[in-house]
Amino acid sequence: MNKTWLIIQREYSSRVKNKRFLILTFLTPLLIVGLIAASIYFSVSGVEYRKIAVIDPNGYIKTSLKNTNQISFSFPTNVDTSNYIQKGYTDILILPQFEKGKKSDYILRSQKSMGLMLQESISSRINSAIEDQMLQDAGIQQNILDSIHKASQVAELKAYEDKGSSSKESNAGLAMGIGYASGLLIYMTMFIYGAMVMRGVMEEKTNRIAEVIISSVKPFELMMGKIIGIGAVGLTQFLLWIILIIGLTSAAAGFLPSDIQSQVETLQQNNGQMAGGMMQANESAQRIYDFQHTMATANWPLIIFCFIFYFLGGYLFYAALFAAVGSTVNEDPQDAQSLMFPITMPLIFSYIITNMVTQNPNTPIAFWASMIPFSSPMVMMARVAYGVPSAVTYWELALSMLCLVAGFIFTTWLSGRIYRTGILLYGKKVTWKIMFKWAFKKA
Amino acid sequence: MGLYLNNKFLTMDALLSLQNLKKYYATQKAVDDISFDIERGSIFGLLGPNGAGKTTLLRMITGIFYPDSGNILLEGTAFNPMLDVEKIGYMPEERGMYKKMKIGEQAIYLAQLKGMSKAEATEKIKYWFKKFEMESWWNKKVEDLSKGMSQKLQFVITVLHEPKLIILDEPFSGLDPLNANLIKDEIYALAKKGSTIIFSTHRMEQVEEICDHIVLVNLGKKILDGSVAGIKQQFKENNFSIEIKAGSSISSNAIFTIINEAASKYLIKINEGYTVNNVLQHIIEQKIELIGFNEVLPSLNEIFIKLVEGTHAGARAFQNI
Numbered sequence: 001m002n003k004t005w006l007i008i009q010r011e012y013s014s015r016v017k018n019k020r021f022l023i024l025t026f027l028t029p030l031l032i033v034g035l036i037a038a039s040i041y042f043s044v045s046g047v048e049y050r051k052i053a054v055i056d057p058n059g060y061i062k063t064s065l066k067n068t069n070q071i072s073f074s075f076p077t078n079v080d081t082s083n084y085i086q087k088g089y090t091d092i093l094i095l096p097q098f099e100k101g102k103k104s105d106y107i108l109r110s111q112k113s114m115g116l117m118l119q120e121s122i123s124s125r126i127n128s129a130i131e132d133q134m135l136q137d138a139g140i141q142q143n144i145l146d147s148i149h150k151a152s153q154v155a156e157l158k159a160y161e162d163k164g165s166s167s168k169e170s171n172a173g174l175a176m177g178i179g180y181a182s183g184l185l186i187y188m189t190m191f192i193y194g195a196m197v198m199r200g201v202m203e204e205k206t207n208r209i210a211e212v213i214i215s216s217v218k219p220f221e222l223m224m225g226k227i228i229g230i231g232a233v234g235l236t237q238f239l240l241w242i243i244l245i246i247g248l249t250s251a252a253a254g255f256l257p258s259d260i261q262s263q264v265e266t267l268q269q270n271n272g273q274m275a276g277g278m279m280q281a282n283e284s285a286q287r288i289y290d291f292q293h294t295m296a297t298a299n300w301p302l303i304i305f306c307f308i309f310y311f312l313g314g315y316l317f318y319a320a321l322f323a324a325v326g327s328t329v330n331e332d333p334q335d336a337q338s339l340m341f342p343i344t345m346p347l348i349f350s351y352i353i354t355n356m357v358t359q360n361p362n363t364p365i366a367f368w369a370s371m372i373p374f375s376s377p378m379v380m381m382a383r384v385a386y387g388v389p390s391a392v393t394y395w396e397l398a399l400s401m402l403c404l405v406a407g408f409i410f411t412t413w414l415s416g417r418i419y420r421t422g423i424l425l426y427g428k429k430v431t432w433k434i435m436f437k438w439a440f441k442k443a
Numbered sequence: 444m445g446l447y448l449n450n451k452f453l454t455m456d457a458l459l460s461l462q463n464l465k466k467y468y469a470t471q472k473a474v475d476d477i478s479f480d481i482e483r484g485s486i487f488g489l490l491g492p493n494g495a496g497k498t499t500l501l502r503m504i505t506g507i508f509y510p511d512s513g514n515i516l517l518e519g520t521a522f523n524p525m526l527d528v529e530k531i532g533y534m535p536e537e538r539g540m541y542k543k544m545k546i547g548e549q550a551i552y553l554a555q556l557k558g559m560s561k562a563e564a565t566e567k568i569k570y571w572f573k574k575f576e577m578e579s580w581w582n583k584k585v586e587d588l589s590k591g592m593s594q595k596l597q598f599v600i601t602v603l604h605e606p607k608l609i610i611l612d613e614p615f616s617g618l619d620p621l622n623a624n625l626i627k628d629e630i631y632a633l634a635k636k637g638s639t640i641i642f643s644t645h646r647m648e649q650v651e652e653i654c655d656h657i658v659l660v661n662l663g664k665k666i667l668d669g670s671v672a673g674i675k676q677q678f679k680e681n682n683f684s685i686e687i688k689a690g691s692s693i694s695s696n697a698i699f700t701i702i703n704e705a706a707s708k709y710l711i712k713i714n715e716g717y718t719v720n721n722v723l724q725h726i727i728e729q730k731i732e733l734i735g736f737n738e739v740l741p742s743l744n745e746i747f748i749k750l751v752e753g754t755h756a757g758a759r760a761f762q763n764i
Contacts, residue, residue: 007556010552015542055639207542208535211535211538215535216557217556
């Protein structure tokens, strides 16, 4: 054990002291923030503006059709399909002669094809304009209609989950976000740290230092030392990221104007209402409060605990397999590619399942995928984000964890047997069949 | 040491005893019932062609492999791979280092894996680095060293923890004569201080020069075991070199046969039933002036080739482990 500890220390410090580790650790969060910012920027700046000429023979929707940020409707008289481009319109919308009770289509002709979102937006605008017109036809006045529209925007869905006598506010959007983010993070780290273990093993083998070390320690100790050492590097990286995120957000909070800060505090004290309804809270203060309020609906200690557990469990499960593959590779790193395939396939499948589960945490496939250790680290995280025990019962969580522990004990045992033969064997092309033989032959 | 065991393989002071060691792979018998003893403080040559089973044998002695059957006794007690690795220093033929790690750190790490404390390791490494004029290497990386330099480093790492048993597999390959001599002198010095050295090579002239005792293995079996001098006696073929005064000549006769001649130097083989004295008598009777007369013993190289030739051992290498 003492020697395994020495190996862990070497594996850990040789990586953490490396400049690449520091750069990666501090640049990755910045890169992620940058990517998010860039994608928001492009989705805002990349918006198309459409100027649509509407041909409305009955004048049916002329009064009710409303412009949006991206679409402006106008009702010119001398425009038709032959000349709308010359007249400066991007599209032309031709409405039929509406007849009551009869379904009829309207036609949109465009110079450039239109995205699905934009089409849906136009379609819903037109339908609501038609609806408004029908309501007005039925005798409801325009100003009443407007006030109803405004009033109906006030309400929003607040979901609560029942826990015995008490109920707790839940937020599906947040759960989905957390589930997706942690699933993706585990998926990426399995690949990154798994590959790191594999490269480390390959390095020792191709450098021919393996035999020197194995004359001092058991092959299993060397393998475990490497796996644990690199796992510790991963944990260190997560820890630094968490510190970095907390540091950055509290630093950002410090830059808020003091009146907004005090308003946020008031909102917090009064459960989202300004004192005595005296004034409307500032919009940014309201947003910050809403964000904090939403974040508070998640059970963070449980999520962080599960994340660390599933990260470590999944890592140990896959890293052992990656180590076994690394031990069979000869001089040519290309050999690793085909042997890695059976390991990367379940990882990719799990990621696909995770994407489905973030939207629907309680399907049979979600259940089974969160029990099988190949996929449980990612899939269970996606489910846990929806809450325990409301989405995942305690026994399911316990069983999944137990399966994962049993799973990584098994893969470690299996890989240990492959590794101890592979690490000393040169000049032989190894297939999965041979690896299987090594794993199950007698000692 | 070891007398009480009353085992036929144990001599007075055997550091290591191998008893009926067997290691079979799926398709071949890598080590097939091999027994021998290695005396404390001796320099022992383990010889054999490629694929003879040398590496498998060494890996069993270093605890990397377990024998299928048989016993390994270290200082008279059963070898325990967990505890006894610290008594062994192994320099494998295929040796390497972490390329990116600093040499000093790397040496300390490998010494710690052999059970030394960090302080102790640092002190010893400084001693050896000074001795081999490697002090300036401490902060260099292995990738900056030449092959010969890294070999010197390997040797230092192997002997650093003062193992009782030092196993060197082809220690001189890739070393220039200067460095080879440096290491050779160090091997003698270590043996003198009581370390036992197993030296594995195919370079027979080195074995002849360095080793006290050898074992030759081929196709997983021991085919020769004895002192270098004894083996040469055992395989001698009654060959002698004769040098006579220029201008005179001898020819083959009933007493001896000439194998080779060059100027007035002859290599002869004494025929069955005759002795050296018969030869000398013959030469004196012929009134030939004798300048030199020496027994020619076979070289280990010749013995090796004679015993191993035609067995196709090389084909066994690395099959289906």
